[in-house]
Amino acid sequence: MKDDLLQLRGADQLLGRVAEALQAMEMPGEGFITSRLGEYTRFAGDRIHQPQAIEECQLMVRAAGAHGGARAGTTRLESAAAAGREASRLARGLTVLGGGRQALARPGQRVDTSSLWHQGTLDFTAPARAALAARAIHDAGVVGATACGMFSRVVIELAVGNSEGVALYTRATEASFSVLVRRDEGSGYRGDLVRDVCTVEPERFIEGAVADAVLSGHPEPLAPGSYDVVLGPLAVGDMIGFFGSLGFTGDALAAGHGPVAQRRGVRVADDMITVRDDAGRPTGLPIPFDLEGVAKQNVTMLDQGRIGDAVLDLGTATTLGRQSTGHAHIGREEAPAPTPANLMLEPGDASVAELVAGVDRGVYLSRFWYTRLVDGEQSSITGVSRDAAFRIRDGALGPPVANGRFTEQVFGALSRADGVGKDLVSQPIPNVWNGCVTAPALRVRGFHLGFR
Amino acid sequence: MRQAQPAHEPSWGWSGDEPLVRGMAEEAVELAQVRGAEYADARVVEVEEERFYATLTGDPDCRREHSLGIGVRVLLQGRWGFGARAHGDHPFHLDAAEAAIRMAGSSPAGVAAAWSPRPAELGEYRTAVGEDPFSVPLSRKEAILAQLLAAARARREIVDAMAGVNAKRQRRYFLSSEGSWQVQHLVECGGAYQVWAAKDGELQRRSYPNSFHGNTGAAGWEYVESLKLAEQAPRVVEEACALLTAPPCPGGVADVIIGPAMTALQIHESCGHALELDRILGDEAGFAGTSFIGAGDVGLLRYGSPAVTIVADPTRPGNRGSFGFDDEGVSARRAVLIDQGVVANFLSSRETGARIGRESTAAMRADGWQYMPLCFSTHVGLEPGSGSLDELLERLGDGYYLDMDRSWSIDNQRLNFQFGTEIAVEVRHGRRGRLLKNASYGGVTPEFWRKVEHVAGPAEARVFGLPCGKGEPKQWGFVSHTGIPMLVRGVLMGVAG
Numbered sequence: 030m031k032d033d034l035l036q037l038r039g040a041d042q043l044l045g046r047v048a049e050a051l052q053a054m055e056m057p058g059e060g061f062i063t064s065r066l067g068e069y070t071r072f073a074g075d076r077i078h079q080p081q082a083i084e085e086c087q088l089m090v091r092a093a094g095a096h097g098g099a100r101a102g103t104t105r106l107e108s109a110a111a112a113g114r115e116a117s118r119l120a121r122g123l124t125v126l127g128g129g130r131q132a133l134a135r136p137g138q139r140v141d142t143s144s145l146w147h148q149g150t151l152d153f154t155a156p157a158r159a160a161l162a163a164r165a166i167h168d169a170g171v172v173g174a175t176a177c178g179m180f181s182r183v184v185i186e187l188a189v190g191n192s193e194g195v196a197l198y199t200r201a202t203e204a205s206f207s208v209l210v211r212r213d214e215g216s217g218y219r220g221d222l223v224r225d226v227c228t229v230e231p232e233r234f235i236e237g238a239v240a241d242a243v244l245s246g247h248p249e250p251l252a253p254g255s256y257d258v259v260l261g262p263l264a265v266g267d268m269i270g271f272f273g274s275l276g277f278t279g280d281a282l283a284a285g286h287g288p289v290a291q292r293r294g295v296r297v298a299d300d301m302i303t304v305r306d307d308a309g310r311p312t313g314l315p316i317p318f319d320l321e322g323v324a325k326q327n328v329t330m331l332d333q334g335r336i337g338d339a340v341l342d343l344g345t346a347t348t349l350g351r352q353s354t355g356h357a358h359i360g361r362e363e364a365p366a367p368t369p370a371n372l373m374l375e376p377g378d379a380s381v382a383e384l385v386a387g388v389d390r391g392v393y394l395s396r397f398w399y400t401r402l403v404d405g406e407q408s409s410i411t412g413v414s415r416d417a418a419f420r421i422r423d424g425a426l427g428p429p430v431a432n433g434r435f436t437e438q439v440f441g442a443l444s445r446a447d448g449v450g451k452d453l454v455s456q457p458i459p460n461v462w463n464g465c466v467t468a469p470a471l472r473v474r475g476f477h478l479g480f481r
Numbered sequence: 482m483r484q485a486q487p488a489h490e491p492s493w494g495w496s497g498d499e500p501l502v503r504g505m506a507e508e509a510v511e512l513a514q515v516r517g518a519e520y521a522d523a524r525v526v527e528v529e530e531e532r533f534y535a536t537l538t539g540d541p542d543c544r545r546e547h548s549l550g551i552g553v554r555v556l557l558q559g560r561w562g563f564g565a566r567a568h569g570d571h572p573f574h575l576d577a578a579e580a581a582i583r584m585a586g587s588s589p590a591g592v593a594a595a596w597s598p599r600p601a602e603l604g605e606y607r608t609a610v611g612e613d614p615f616s617v618p619l620s621r622k623e624a625i626l627a628q629l630l631a632a633a634r635a636r637r638e639i640v641d642a643m644a645g646v647n648a649k650r651q652r653r654y655f656l657s658s659e660g661s662w663q664v665q666h667l668v669e670c671g672g673a674y675q676v677w678a679a680k681d682g683e684l685q686r687r688s689y690p691n692s693f694h695g696n697t698g699a700a701g702w703e704y705v706e707s708l709k710l711a712e713q714a715p716r717v718v719e720e721a722c723a724l725l726t727a728p729p730c731p732g733g734v735a736d737v738i739i740g741p742a743m744t745a746l747q748i749h750e751s752c753g754h755a756l757e758l759d760r761i762l763g764d765e766a767g768f769a770g771t772s773f774i775g776a777g778d779v780g781l782l783r784y785g786s787p788a789v790t791i792v793a794d795p796t797r798p799g800n801r802g803s804f805g806f807d808d809e810g811v812s813a814r815r816a817v818l819i820d821q822g823v824v825a826n827f828l829s830s831r832e833t834g835a836r837i838g839r840e841s842t843a844a845m846r847a848d849g850w851q852y853m854p855l856c857f858s859t860h861v862g863l864e865p866g867s868g869s870l871d872e873l874l875e876r877l878g879d880g881y882y883l884d885m886d887r888s889w890s891i892d893n894q895r896l897n898f899q900f901g902t903e904i905a906v907e908v909r910h911g912r913r914g915r916l917l918k919n920a921s922y923g924g925v926t927p928e929f930w931r932k933v934e935h936v937a938g939p940a941e942a943r944v945f946g947l948p949c950g951k952g953e954p955k956q957w958g959f960v961s962h963t964g965i966p967m968l969v970r971g972v973l974m975g976v977a978g
Contacts, residue, residue, distance in 0.1 A: 033580060068584070071953055073764045077588040081563040081853055082580035083954065084550070100544035104567040105495070108547070119543050122619035125627045126541045155587030163589055177767035179953045207953075209767045284538050284641050286679060344540050362694065362948055362957065364534055364542045364643070398770070401890045403901055403977045404919070406684045411899050411977060413892040415770075434890075434897055434923070436977055459955065480899065480923050480976035 033082060034066050034151065034184045038106075040198035043188035046109040050090040051192055053113030056120065058098075059133055059191035060090035060113075061320045062106065063462055066184045067203075070158035073177035077162055080155065088112055089320075089359065094120030097129035100359075130344045134353070136194040138324040140317035141309070145201035149227035153182040153204055165208050165235045174212035174242045178220075180231070181205045185463065189322035197318050205457070208234045209416065210242040215429060217241025218396060218416040220263065222455040222465055224314065241395065241417035248418065248429040253479020257391035259384045259421065259472050262454035264414070266468035267397040268439055269304060269374050270458050271410055274402050275439060277330045277338075279345025279356075279367040287405070288440075289330075289339040298334040298443035301377060305329050306340055306356065308371035313455040313465040315371065318355060320462075325355035325371070331443070342367040360460050370458065372466040377449025384448045384472040386424040392478070393419045393426055397435070408439040414478075435478050448472035491613050495549055495568065496527040496652050499664060505551070506656035509578040513555045514658055516582040520556040520596065522657040523574070524808060525549075526850040531615060534645030534673075535626045537633060542645075543619075550850040553577040554809075557585035559593025563853040595835040601660030602812055606667075606805025609798055610701035614648035614670040617702045622646050625710060629674050632714035638678040638722045645673045646705055647697065653808075661810040669801055669959075671697030671946065672708050678721040685724035685918060687903055689717045690945075691742045692885050697946040698961075699803050720904065723916050730881060730905040730920035732975020737922065738870075738877055738966050740884025741943040743902055744863060745964030749949065751926040752784075752791050753858035753960065755895035756818050756826075757844070757951075758833035760856070768953050770893025773926065774824060776837045782824040785930030788866055788967075791819040793828060793842060795859035801946025802860030802961035807843040809854055816842040818861065822931070828856050852956035858949070862963025866936035870966050873937045875911035877968055882906040882913065883920050888977070891926075899923035899976050921977035929969065937966040 047060045064086040071079035089102035090113050099119030101112040123129070158180040169176035183203040190196045206229065207220040218241070219234035260268075276287015284290075288297065308316050308325035318324050321343050329337040340356035341349065345367050358368035385393060400412030413434050420427035450470030458464030496502050506523040513521035527549040535541040550567040551574045562585025566573040626644040633642030648670035655663040673695020675688045690696040690708055698704040739747060754772070759765050761772045774782060785791075795803050795813040806812050809831055816826045827833075830845035833856060847854040874882070887901035905920035906913050946961040 033576075033583075067954065069954060070587070071767070073766060076560075076591045076594075078561060078594075078764055079563065079853055079953075080561065080584035080588055081565075081954075082584050083563075083565045083851055084567050085851055085954075086567050087546075087548075089544075089546070097541050097543065100542075102544065102546035104548045104550060105569070106567075107570060112547075115545055119545065119619065123541065123543060123623060124620065125623045126535050126630075130540050155584060159587050159589060175763070177763065179767060181954075207767055211766065280539055286640060286684060348538075361546075362532075364536070364539070366539070398893050399890045401888045403888045403921070406682065409977065411888065411890045413890065413897060415893055432892070434892075434899060436899070459950070480973065 034182065037184065037186060037200060038064065040188065043186060044190055044196050044198055046088055046106045047188055047190035049109040050088060050113035051190060053110040054090065054092045054117040056092050056094060056117050057133060057192045058090055058092045058116065059321060060088065061189040062086065062088045064186040067181055068155055069179055069181040070155065070162055071179045072162040072166065074175050075166060077159060090116045092116035092120040093131050094123060094129055097123035097126055099123060130347055132343045132347045133191045133193045134195045134322035140197060140324050142199040142317055144311045144315060145199060145224055147202045147225035149225055150182050150202035150204045153226045161231055168235050168239050169210045172212060172239060172243050174210045174239065176208060176210045178208040189318060189320060191322055195322040197322050199317055201316065203314060206231055206234050208238045210238040212242045213246040214248055215242050215246030216416045217245060220456060222314065222457055245417040245429040248431040251430040251433060251478060255475040255477050257388045257474050258476040259381065259388060259393045259470060261395040262450065262452065262468050262470050263396035263456055264394050265374060265471045266454065266456050266466040267400050269372050269468050270466040271402060271439055272304060272330055272372055273369045275405055275408050277340065277369065279339050279341035279349060282339045283345050283348045288336045292336050295336050296334050297336055297440040298331055299446045300333040301449050302331055302334050302443045302446055303329065303375040304331040305373050306369040306371050307373055312453055313371055313467040314463050316463050319357040320359060321357040323353045323355040328354050340367045340369050358461060363460065368461055370461050370464045374468040376451050376453055376469040378451050379448050381450055381470045384450060384470055385421055385426060387448055387472055388421040389423060391421040392430060393421055403436065409436065410439060411436040433478060434480060437477050442473050442476060445474040446471050447474060491616060493529060494527045496525060502654050503656065503662065505574045506654060509551060509553050509574040510656055510658050512575055512578040513553060513582055518555040518557050518582065520658055522554050522655065522809060524552045524850055525654040526651060528649065528651045528849055530649045532647045533622050534643060535630060537630060537642045548849055551577045552850040553581040554853065555581040555585050556594060556596060557582060558590060560585045560588040561594055565851045595832050597835060598659060602663065602810055604663050604805060606665045608666065608668040608699045610668050612702040614702040615650060628711045629714050632718055633676045636718055636722050638680050638725060639676050639718060640679045642676040645695065647671050655806060655810050657810050663806045663810060665805050667699065668701060669697050669699045670702060670705050671695050672705050672710050674710055674714060674717060676718050676721045678725050680725045683725050685721055687717045687721035688885055689713045692903060693947055697801050699799055699801055724918045727916045727918040730917035730974065734971055735974050736877055736880035736970045737972050738873055738882045738968050740882060740966055741964035742885045742945060743883055744967055745945040745962035746886045746889060748791060748861060748863060748962045749858060750889060750891045751895055751898055752819065753828065753861045755926065756828050757856040758827040758829035761827065762833055762836060769951050773894045773896040778824045779826065780823060783822055783931065784819050784824050784927050785822040786933045787821045788933050788936050789819055789822045789930050790864040791861060792817050792864055793859050793861045795843065797860055800860040800944050800961040801959050802858060807845045808847045809845040811841045811843040813843050828858060830856055846958060848956040848958060852952065855952050857951065857958035858960040860961045863936060863965050865939040865942055865965055867938045870937055870941050873935065873966055873968055874908055876935060877908055878911055880908050882908055883922065896926050898926065901977050922972050922974050923976035924973055932969045932971055933967050934970050935968045941966050
């Protein structure tokens with residue numbers, strides 16, 4: 030039986046479609062095609078309830094008109110020329126607002142796509158995922174728990190072209206894992222997001238989630254207050270995922286607000302904290318260029334605790350008189366904006382057990398949920414902890430505690446960090462195409478739990 | 482079922498040839514049946530969206546996006562499968578059906594989905610449209626945005642502003658192996674305006690008509706005009722600037738009136754999501770979470786005070802959550818969800834309803850053709866009480882008026898929430914007083930709703946259409962809520978610090 034995920038359109042077809050659209054525009058412009066062929070095996074309780082095979086694709090072109098740029102998008106690739114004509118029609122209709130970016134990516138950039146395609150991920154077929162789901166359901170059942178989650182394999186293609194002659198194409202594999210096991214009031218979760226399935230051991234996700242579910246049952250309430258905490262990698266990644274919203278972006282820099290505009294070089298975190306947007310590393314979801322056809326640069330946002338730089342797209346780079354860092358993004362229902370999409374908190378050298386060993390009285394939190402920005406200027410976020418949470422007593426995990434709300438300043442927490450884990454876990458950044466944040470565990474002193 | 486329609490529906494897209502689309506959907510469903518499916522449905526959806534947004538600092542975002550494809554859902558020996566393909570050169574509809582069968586077949590045989598046949602439903606539904614928003618010249622839209630940005634430039638404290646209008650039209654075709662065939666022509670449009678004022682390290686935002694994606698209604702361009710964006714702009718700008726020097730809203734326990742925009746979000750987060758039956762039954766536990774409400778709580782759980790009645794009613798026209806049929810072919814219907822404070826029903830689908838012995842409330846919805854339908858809010862709103870906002874302020878006495886979300890967060894059981902608002906107004910002896918900034922409040926969902934003393938009357942009701950997200954892979958849901966000012970006693974304030 031043919032494998033749907035290998036029905037790639039390929040560089041010739043996709044770049045050809047982009048070129049068709051550009052030709053039809055009759056003005057300078059750029060375009061891209063993003064394609065995702067994905068299979069998602071969702072399971073809950075005692076069954077696989079949502080096995081899905083989904084195609085998501087879009088061609089989007091931007092006509093750079095004299096009085097402003099305009100875009101047209103379609104999922105119907107055979108309508109590429111029509112999309113080009115539509116974009117230029119819209120661009121010609123703009124007469125008042127102005128501000129149309131003329132800058133386009135230049136050809137000749139070197140991009141490396143060598144680590145993006147993995148046979149192991151292609152082999153993670155529906156039967157293999159179903160077997161893994163069945164094992165999660167079984168292993169949870171053995172301890173009187175229920176399991177749910179999702180295993181997926183995805184093939185993406187990205188093609189970008191412009192009227193300057195840029196024509197870039199890449200393809201990549203992607204797999205995700207999430208397992209939640211629940212028993213009584215306890216629950217355990219494991220997840221990861223990778224290009225290569227062979228870099229993870231999915232069975233260990235199941236074992237870990239089952240173990241945490243068993244250990245975290247019957248949690249005791251936790252009084253609001255400040256605690257020394259060890260945050261699991263997923264909780265840390267959730268926090269680091271806010272760097273875009275905190276102003277490490279070209280639009281904030283151009284508007285003169287946010288940390289890069291106002292406090293560049295200032296220490297806001299411990300010197301063991303370095304946060305980058307680096308799409309060149311194999312961890313997470315590396316990708317060599319952005320939707321404008323600019324090669325991805327490694328941008329250091331926090332450099333050993335000091336405010337570093339912002340990510341830029343062509344528009345903000347033009348405004349700031351700089352080069353784009355390759356961080357153009359355009360999301361559905363959202364304005365185009367430079368966006369960190371491959372965030373990473375640099376790992377340290379400690380195991381989670383070693384981080385916990387450095388806490389006399391404190392709390393371990395495995396992950397956060399529904400975290401939202403409260404005040405960007407203060408780097409203040411709020412959310413709730415979710416799944417396994419334990420007291421730490423005398424340097425070891427103790428009894429489970431109930432999850433609850435936290436409200437903290439990201440920089441405040443990072444300034445009170447004194448231990449960084451070595452093992453990295455990746456998770457998606459919501460609403461960001463190919464968005465991924467990767468982080469290790471972190472020990473933070475005086476983390477505020479409860480309403481402020 | 483047919484709503485009023487414009488005299489001449491504009492020609493657009495590919496899928497206007499209804500017999501052609503029906504034939505394609507039939508072929509997909511028939512193929513699924515040939516492959517052994519005991520049930521199959523196919524949704525062909527074509528969508529065109531126009532978004533025209535501009536800011537003070539960046540390039541305008543002027544774009545039209547078109548989407549066309551098919552989603553096929555099958556039940557094979559009790560196992561679900563879903564396949565979705567974009568329109569393409571290949572027989573994409575058959576590819577989608579094959580993919581759905583293959584996915585269903587990959588699941589081990591186990592507990593069969595709760596599913597019982599249902600009579601076919603045939604029908605057509607159209608949004609009532611006055612002026613087609615896609616026919617409104619770009620120059621008219623650009624003029625509105627320019628006017629809004631000019632209002633923002635009038636004050637030097639404004640560091641950025643965003644003005645936008647949006648429109649969307651859809652043809653949604655549904656065909657099932659039970660004989661259902663439904664055609665829906667949906668149109669919506671809306672507008673948004675936000676300004677950011679900054680001074681001395683303080684940054685404040687004001688929005689109109691709502692902060693999260695503005696407001697969108699199921700109607701023609703007349704809806705955008707009814708928002709009177711340009712008329713409201715100077716007030717929005719002035720309030721943003723005034724917030725820079727406003728005192729912070731105090732913390733502690735206080736009596737408050739929650740304004741309509743905030744009430745709409747409160748309904749969305751703590752009622753709508755909490756009553757999605759797939760969450761309640763654990764199907765979404767792996768990602769979105771579960772609910773503090775149980776499947777057996779109907780008629781038993783006191784969710785709110787007797788002043789609180791919340792109704793799902795997608796049959797009410799004009800709202801973003803209005804439709805004729807949900808995405809598994811069940812006709813829209815009114816369902817009382819919270820009846821005078823007591824849980825009365827759920828946002829449910831055919832299968833989730835069947836699992837607890839209840840009828841679907843037609844809340845199975847999907848974003849476009851690409852995604853598998855899930856339980857989403859429809860049009861869910863608070864039922865009005867009585868009196869005006871002024872009378873409610875009088876009844877409040879001393880406290881605060883809070884409105885428009887600034888930040889929001891709620892846990893995975895929809896229980897523990899914390900919301901921040903753009904504005905607070907001090908109320909003393911029933912009179913509005915000082916503007917206050919950085920207000921926040923929090924609580925536990927049923928405890929909060931049980932403290933609702935009174936809801937204002939129908940004249941104070943406002944409808945807000947908003948997007949939300951759910952599922953894996955994540956999909957958007959487009960919903961609406963009627964928010965009405967409500968008086969809540971003893972609310973925990975200042976929780977965001």
